[in-house]
Amino acid sequence: MYIAPLIVLAVLLAWPAPRLMAEFTAFRRAPRAALTVWQATAVTALLAALASAPAAVIHVRRESGIIEHAGAFDDGGLVIVLAFLVSGVILARLLSCAHRVGRNIRAVRRRHRELVDILALDALPGGDRQVRLLAHATPTAYCLPGMKRRVVLTQGTIDRLSEPELDAVLTHERAHLIARHDLLLEFFTVVHEAVPAVVRSDASLREVRLLIEVLADRAAVRRAGAVTTAQAIVQMAGSPTPAGSMAIREEGSIAAVRIGLLERHPIAGVDPRIASIAMYAFAATLVLAPVLLLVAAFA
Amino acid sequence: MPPTLRNRLGDLERAVLECLWASAETHPDGLTVRQVHDTVGVERGIAYTTVMTVLDRMAKKDLVRREREGRAWRYRPAASREALTSEALHQTLGELSGGNRRSALLHFLEESTPEDLDALKAALAQLEAAHPTEASRPPGRTPRT
Numbered sequence: 001m002y003i004a005p006l007i008v009l010a011v012l013l014a015w016p017a018p019r020l021m022a023e024f025t026a027f028r029r030a031p032r033a034a035l036t037v038w039q040a041t042a043v044t045a046l047l048a049a050l051a052s053a054p055a056a057v058i059h060v061r062r063e064s065g066i067i068e069h070a071g072a073f074d075d076g077g078l079v080i081v082l083a084f085l086v087s088g089v090i091l092a093r094l095l096s097c098a099h100r101v102g103r104n105i106r107a108v109r110r111r112h113r114e115l116v117d118i119l120a121l122d123a124l125p126g127g128d129r130q131v132r133l134l135a136h137a138t139p140t141a142y143c144l145p146g147m148k149r150r151v152v153l154t155q156g157t158i159d160r161l162s163e164p165e166l167d168a169v170l171t172h173e174r175a176h177l178i179a180r181h182d183l184l185l186e187f188f189t190v191v192h193e194a195v196p197a198v199v200r201s202d203a204s205l206r207e208v209r210l211l212i213e214v215l216a217d218r219a220a221v222r223r224a225g226a227v228t229t230a231q232a233i234v235q236m237a238g239s240p241t242p243a244g245s246m247a248i249r250e251e252g253s254i255a256a257v258r259i260g261l262l263e264r265h266p267i268a269g270v271d272p273r274i275a276s277i278a279m280y281a282f283a284a285t286l287v288l289a290p291v292l293l294l295v296a297a298f299a
Numbered sequence: 300m301p302p303t304l305r306n307r308l309g310d311l312e313r314a315v316l317e318c319l320w321a322s323a324e325t326h327p328d329g330l331t332v333r334q335v336h337d338t339v340g341v342e343r344g345i346a347y348t349t350v351m352t353v354l355d356r357m358a359k360k361d362l363v364r365r366e367r368e369g370r371a372w373r374y375r376p377a378a379s380r381e382a383l384t385s386e387a388l389h390q391t392l393g394e395l396s397g398g399n400r401r402s403a404l405l406h407f408l409e410e411s412t413p414e415d416l417d418a419l420k421a422a423l424a425q426l427e428a429a430h431p432t433e434a435s436r437p438p439g440r441t442p443r444t
Contacts, residue, residue, distance in 0.1 A: 114312075136382045140388065140407070141406070181405065206309040230426045230427075234419050235418055256415065256418040
């Protein structure tokens with residue numbers, strides 16, 4: 001009987017696990033490994049949920065011996081139908097959500113990219129053809145991922161930052177683009193929106209976002225140094241906000257947290273590299289669990 | 300990258316808008332398609348009808364405004380470059396509900412508040428204390444506090 005463990009696994013990883021994991025802030029110090037564990041959690045929950053249907057088929061076959069059930073709508077048949085219904089609904093929801101989120105995101109990016117390309121000033125900061133400079137006094141920097149990717153800066157950013165700080169910001173944004181952090185974020189956004197609202201954990205999505213920023217920050221640190229990167233963050237954060245701009249509050253002092261994470265620090269006394277190995281092993285074990293359960297069900 | 304149709308249209312829209320901005324003072328009533336074509340289209344070897352299409356497209360995107368004058372349209376930029384840029388920045392921020400927007404554009408920093416700034420400066424001071432040699436900010440910009 002392997003259906004119960006699969007369902008338990010799916011439920012555990014979908015509900016309590018993300019809430020618990022968001023509390024373990026020490027693991028932010030190994031951002032790459034932490035992101036891998038987050039991904040493994042989501043993938044495992046999905047795999048476990050989807051595997052319960054095939055497991056149910058095997059279970060029913062075994063229980064009733066090798067008897068043809070074609071058309072017989074007895075107890076066993078009902079289990080199979082139910083299991084496939086559950087798996088089918090989960091899969092359908094996931095796919096439709098992926099389609100909707102992906103289409104939305106790409107439409108917004110395309111419209112914004114076209115607009116930015118039209119409105120940008122002629123100067124190319126850093127001589128980079130993907131960088132667009134906007135005539136605006138508020139320091140803002142962001143990237144538009146995708147096939148035609150852009151790094152967008154405002155004139156205010158250039159005015160406020162020193163050369164090395166600007167380099168740190170550009171490196172940060174390019175790190176997002178090169179590592180395709182957007183795909184990672186898209187995956188988590190899809191999973192987040194696909195699950196029922198009760199299960200949804202905003203804290204875990206916030207945590208994933210933070211980890212992605214920390215990864216990009218560390219790329220900036222490798223190029224510009226920790227202090228310069230921190231100064232860039234402070235300069236960007238310390239700018240006056242123009243009236244009428246969108247204030248997205250909820251992040252708290254996430255920027256201060258990022259500054260604290262620019263450099264390697266031990267996780268509970270353990271070197272973050274050693275801790276990372278343990279975290280990768282944990283992630284691999286997680287993903288293997290539903291696979292092994294399904295294999296065992298066949299055996 | 301070979302120029303796709305969309306790329307070429309983007310370049311053309313850019314050039315058209317530049318042209319309208321540049322003539323905003325001398326032609327406060329705007330330019331006709333013919334005038335825009337003379338400035339932007341001829342040197343690029345672009346047909347009059349293409350310029351017309353582009354202007355029509357830009358009017359639908361609220362980049363330019365138009366008024367009918369006799370049988371022709373007169374086009375003006377919808378606003379200055381600064382105003383349109385400001386609009387673009389805020390529109391994109393407001394267009395989607397939180398999660399989706401933040402997946403579409405990856406910002407270097409979300410907005411922060413004065414209280415946050417104190418926490419920030421404390422975090423920076425701690426880092427600078429650990430690296431006394433790197434701590435001085437290059438001169439010529441905002442003075443350090």
